[in-house]
Amino acid sequence: MPGTERRSAERIVTRDGTGLHVCESGPPSAPVTVLLAHGWTLDERCWAPVADALAVGSGGAAGSPPARVIRYDHRAHGRSDDTPDADKTLDRLADDMAEVIEQLVPSGPLVIAGHSMGGMTTMTLAQRHPELVRSRVSGVALVATASGGLGAAATLGMSGLPATMFLTGKDRLTTSALWTDRRSLTARPALLRAGLQPLLLGRHPDPLAVRTTCAAIAGCRPTTISGFTPTLTEHERDEALATFDGRPVEIMVGSRDRLTPPRFARRIRDRLPRAGLTVFPDAGHMLPVERVGGVAARIAALVRHAVVAPAA
Template sequence: MTRRIVTRDGTGLHVRESGPVSAPVTVVLAHGWTLDERCWAPVSDRLVSGHGNLPRVVRYDHRAHGRSDDTPSSSMTLEQLADDLAEVIAQAAPSGPLVLAGHSMGGMTVMTLAQRHPELIAERVRGVALVATASGGLGGAATLGLHGRPAQAFLAGKQRVESSPRWTERRELTSHPLLMRPGMRAMLLGRRPGPQALRLTCESIAGCRPTTVSGFTPTLTTHERDAALAAFADMPVEVMVGSRDRLTPPRLTHRIRQHLPRSSMTIFPDAGHMLPVERVGGVATRIAALARQAAAAPSERPADAL
């Protein structure tokens, strides 16, 4: 089932729900930058096709992504995405325990949610999956890791492109996703990606608005939320990364685990940044385990834990 949720500032968000409404736990899936909720579809299908007490799954398109409304660049921030996530939960999953799973920018959104809505985390969240993401250290992302004069030249060219009408007035990066395959394989995917992983990655990014790419860059490069991880210290946390992830490499996953030493960490050999489509079974199994633990946990936390 799909629905449209309108946020307080009037932005419409595309939301997809699956699994039984009576399920004891709701899993909320937040996608990454330039992607959309389709990239969580393989994992979602696994979660709701298992046995026993299935979780209900809610996944959605961030503002300015997928089928959600566009938004001014001033609203392209992790803070706004965290507030949107809080509204998605309030309208699509207003009661019951939650498991939150965020891929890439979606994981950063979950961290920012803990910072801006700590009461929601304390009262309802029973597990978190941080998938190919980072708590900080992305300052070089704006220059693709370049430094010195090459970085200056890259930024100058990038600024010219992003201010041109050919960039600002286009509704999608390209209408030919197949043309993106070589670049996406090199940048986002690991060794020997399957056809579904390649297709979903290219189709979602091809349909992304160019202004979404440039508009969210500043908030990602200034993202530093090690301290926000403390909100997850007393709950089950799964941290996952691909050994060939070039955007949020394993060293950034180790950084998360330093702040969450009780978390479980998985490094998927030969996988890249797109774990929700590259390692569907492994990601789904770990999120399902969080949902089972959440279903078995007490419905309310002790008062001294709030």
Template sequence: MHDERRYREQRMRNEHRYRVLTGDGTGLYAVDSGPDGAPVTVVLAHGWTLDERCWAPVAHELTGGSHPGPRPRVIRYDHRGHGRSDDTPDASKTLERLADDLAELIGQVAPSGPLVLAGHSMGGMTVMALAQRHPELVASRVAGVALVATASGGLGGAATLGMSGRPARMFLAGKQALTTSPRWTERRELSRHPALLGPGLRALLLGRRPDGRARRLTYGAIGDCRPTTVSGFTPTLTEHERDAALDAFADLPVEVMVGSADRLTPPRFTRRIRTHLPQSAMTIFPDAGHMIPVERVDGVSSRIAALVQQAAARVTST
């Protein structure tokens, strides 16, 4: 309770909320925190069906915690179709478009200075797509990368939750019937009572003994998610293959993190990333699930803070 009170007080003092308009007219909701004149800006990209709230505990630790080094400016935002950002047609629910959104966000609100990019799950895939589509931005601005519970490819089975054969065909047929029905397409949120989703979401997304904050943030974000966001982004995730894009990070400090009990992007996906980025530091959090930004706040924030410290040191040395 004391920590949550501190977070609320800090949010009231230091956070600025605004909308960023992208080139195709989609408004993105963003939250900006941290000291004026910070030497490094951290941009936090959230995962599929989530929103910026799931990065809030890490953002608060980075701007007001006890980690050594300078305090960064931290920007967290909602992807299009997620949270308080505008919805968008299914044709625009792609990682490519999310990467372009990230580039536009940076260009508008953080046009200069070194960046540390951190992406959780689909947010990590967005960072990889940014490297593929905007290599000049990565080369000129990015000073560190954190890839959190994510994958560089191999998610083809995600469309069927890992099932194959007849069970997979039955699942896909049922999914098609559901996601094209008005009960799905006309709903504003998955559930008005997120706690009812708790048992299933806990089994799928969280590890052993998640605390109350981790449960509330996870259930709340997913309960508020638009159903069409779930179905609309599924194809781009299953098509995601960006091992080659990781080459853009070869000369940068990179932290790759995963929970040992992650069921969506288990440690084999993190090891695949590290195969392509052998200089990266890899952390596997024991007993944590897919939601390590809310399950292992101190561990995730300390590793991002280390990237900030390295980036700030390079600025000072030059």
């Protein structure tokens, strides 16, 4: 219906003064709000295709109503403010997520979907703000993410001599002015395609998925890459998953995901045996742009469930 959907961009400010860029779509009076959290080095644009589907109720799940959809840039990502390296942690991102909920979704059923680092942020929210999760969250989607065991993240999956050489070169680079003084990796996203496509995307990816991925990472601050690496490699939150018990959870992974392969999804499922688990054949790490329909359908099913059985 005309006038029932809106698209807007706004900015909120956290308690420590960091401004976060927020996008909202869908009917303001929708019965359920979906909060979408993106991954490391990415931004809210990577959730845009899924957000569009959810906002009009075309997520693919029969009877799923349109949702109010909020997506935002993590601190030091996209159009949000940068932050000191000391604040480039999952703990801080989880506190930011809690503030986004407090300021923009103070009431009503809430579904959270986190991709990669966004999924880890959601787990950290459960660890640091368990009562908020228990009282407000009606469903969770964990997309191409992990609950721990990411020590190899610092070497992008490499081991042995290649990993040693990579880390040596990385340490030299990330302390140089060439790294610390740059506002973005490059103004030419196409230059990243040869390296990023095989690392992050699966077989025969849609050209738009490739362009979106490369554009987001090209615009990333170099210090965001190095600053968040320690918190990702230290991430161990198997125990926090228990906070999600008793509410619907959908776990998704691509069969060709090189950063968080299917074994990480199965590790989460071992802790949440009632959760749904979907392995998308031939897909890589960038499921929100590679498998838009499948990801939207599973989040839409959580929306539909939230209408019937909101969080207690």
